[in-house]
Amino acid sequence: MRLAAVNPIPGLFTIAPADRGHEVGLRAGVTVLVPLLVLLATHRMDLAVNAVFGAFTAIYGRNLRHGPRLRAQLRGGGLMLAVLAAATLAGRLGVSEQGDPWGLVLWTTVVAGVCAFVTGWWGLRPAGSLFHIFAFGAVASVPVKPPAAEGMLTAVVVVVWALAVGMASRVHPGRRHRIVWPDPVLHDDGARRLILWEEAWYVVAAGVAGVVATLLAAPAGVPHNYWAMVAAVVPLVGHSTRYRVSRGLQRVIGTFRGLVLTAGIILLDPPVIVLVLIIAVLQMAAELYIARQYVIAQTVVTPLALLSTMLVGVTAGGAGSLMAAGGLQHLADRGVETVIGAAVGIVCVLFPWAWRRWVWGSPDPTRAIPVARGPGS
Numbered sequence: 001m002r003l004a005a006v007n008p009i010p011g012l013f014t015i016a017p018a019d020r021g022h023e024v025g026l027r028a029g030v031t032v033l034v035p036l037l038v039l040l041a042t043h044r045m046d047l048a049v050n051a052v053f054g055a056f057t058a059i060y061g062r063n064l065r066h067g068p069r070l071r072a073q074l075r076g077g078g079l080m081l082a083v084l085a086a087a088t089l090a091g092r093l094g095v096s097e098q099g100d101p102w103g104l105v106l107w108t109t110v111v112a113g114v115c116a117f118v119t120g121w122w123g124l125r126p127a128g129s130l131f132h133i134f135a136f137g138a139v140a141s142v143p144v145k146p147p148a149a150e151g152m153l154t155a156v157v158v159v160v161w162a163l164a165v166g167m168a169s170r171v172h173p174g175r176r177h178r179i180v181w182p183d184p185v186l187h188d189d190g191a192r193r194l195i196l197w198e199e200a201w202y203v204v205a206a207g208v209a210g211v212v213a214t215l216l217a218a219p220a221g222v223p224h225n226y227w228a229m230v231a232a233v234v235p236l237v238g239h240s241t242r243y244r245v246s247r248g249l250q251r252v253i254g255t256f257r258g259l260v261l262t263a264g265i266i267l268l269d270p271p272v273i274v275l276v277l278i279i280a281v282l283q284m285a286a287e288l289y290i291a292r293q294y295v296i297a298q299t300v301v302t303p304l305a306l307l308s309t310m311l312v313g314v315t316a317g318g319a320g321s322l323m324a325a326g327g328l329q330h331l332a333d334r335g336v337e338t339v340i341g342a343a344v345g346i347v348c349v350l351f352p353w354a355w356r357r358w359v360w361g362s363p364d365p366t367r368a369i370p371v372a373r374g375p376g377s
Contacts (some may be wrong), residue, residue: 015293022288023169024062029284031058031162035154036276036311045272045315046146047154052279052308053135054158056080058165059287060124066167067179073166075122077159083111083132084155087139088148096141097223104140105210108226111136112206112233113199120195123185126290129202130233134305137226144312198236201348205232209344213337222333231255231341232348241353247294248346254298255338259331262303266322266331272315275322279307306330 032055039045060076061069086107090096095103115129145151187195209232213225235248265278282304289297310322310330 025284025287031055033280050151050155054155057162087136091140109207113203116202117199227337228341232345235345244349250294254295257299258302
C-alpha cells in the first residue's frame with residue numbers, strides 16, 4: 001500500500017456542487033445580522049458574543065425539510081445554550097485563557113467530548129463539537145463580561161430568532177408543507193460504539209492540542225490555547241483518512257489566506273456598522289462554501305471568527321478600533337495556534353491508519369471511515 005493512498009493534495013483543488021448553499025447562507029447571514037444591528041442600536045454590544053454563538057443555530061438542518069430542520073435546530077440551539085451557560089459560569093469562576101489556561105483546557109476538553117457524543121447521538125450536521133469548543137473558550141475568556149442573566153437571555157432570544165428564520169420560507173405557498181416530526185433514531189450496539197469512538201478522538205485531539213499550545217505557545221505570548229483545540233478537531237470530520245488529512249491542510253492554508261483578508265479589514269478600520277455588515281456577509285459566504293471547498297470556506301471563516309471576538313473590544317471594551325483591540329496580534333496568534341492544532345489533528349487521523357497498516361498489516365488501511373449518521377446527514 002503506497003502512501004499516495006492518503007495523499008491529501010487532490011482535495012485542495014476540488015469543489016463540490018452548490019446544493020442550495022445560497023439558501024443556507026442567506027438564512028445564516030440574516031440570523032446574525034439582525035441581532036447585531038439591534039445590539040448596536042441599543043448600545044449593548046457587550047452582548048454580541050452571546051448573540052453570535054446563538055445565531056449558530058441557523059447552520060443546522062441546512063437542506064432538510066421543515067420538520068427535520070426544526071428538530072435539528074431545536075437540538076443544535078439547545079446544546080449551544082447549554083454550552084454558553086457552562087462557559088458563562090466558568091468565566092465567572094476564573095476559568096479563562098488569561099486567568100486559568102489549564103482549567104480552560106480541561107473544561108474545553110470535557111465540552112469537546114460531551115458535545116461530540118451528543119451531536120453523534122442526535123445525528124446532527126455539522127457533526128462534532130468544533131463550534132462548541134469555540135463558543136466555550138470564547139465566552140469564558142471574553143474580557144468584557146456582561147451580566148450573566150442578560151447574556152443568556154440574549155442567546156435564548158437569538159436562538160428563537162434562528163428558529164423563526166429557519167421556518168421563514170413557509171410564507172411561500174409552494175414551500176409550505178405539513179411539518180412532520182422525524183421518527184426517533186434507534187442506535188444498535190455498533191452505532192453506540194462508533195459514537196463513543198468518535199467522542200474519544202475528539203477528547204484526545206482537543207486535549208492534546210490544548211496542552212501543547214499551553215506549554216509551547218503561551219510562554220511565547222500566544223495565549224489563545226482554545227484556538228488550537230478548535231483547529232485540532234477539524235480533521236476528525238469525514239469518511240476517509242485522505243479526506244480528513246486534506247481537511248487539516250485546508251484548515252492551515254485557508255487560515256493563512258484568511259489572515260491576509262483580516263489584515264486588510266483591520267488596516268481599513270471600518271466603522272462599527274460596516275464591521276457588523278462585514279460579519280454578516282462573511283457568515284453567508286462561509287455557509288456557501290463550508291460543504292463545498294474548505295480552503296475557500298476557511299478563508300472567510302478566519303476573519304469571521306476574529307472580527308466577531310474583537311467586536312466586543314472595539315465597542316463595549318472601549319478600544320475604539322480594530323487595531324487598538326489587538327487586531328494584528330490576534331492574526332499572529334491565530335496562525336500559530338492553527339498550525340499547532342491542525343498538526344495534532346492530522347496526527348490523530350494518521351495514527352489509526354498507521355496502526356492498521358503496520359501493526360495489523362491490513363491490506364486496506366485507507367478504507368472508508370464509518371461515521372455515526374442520523375436524520376441530519
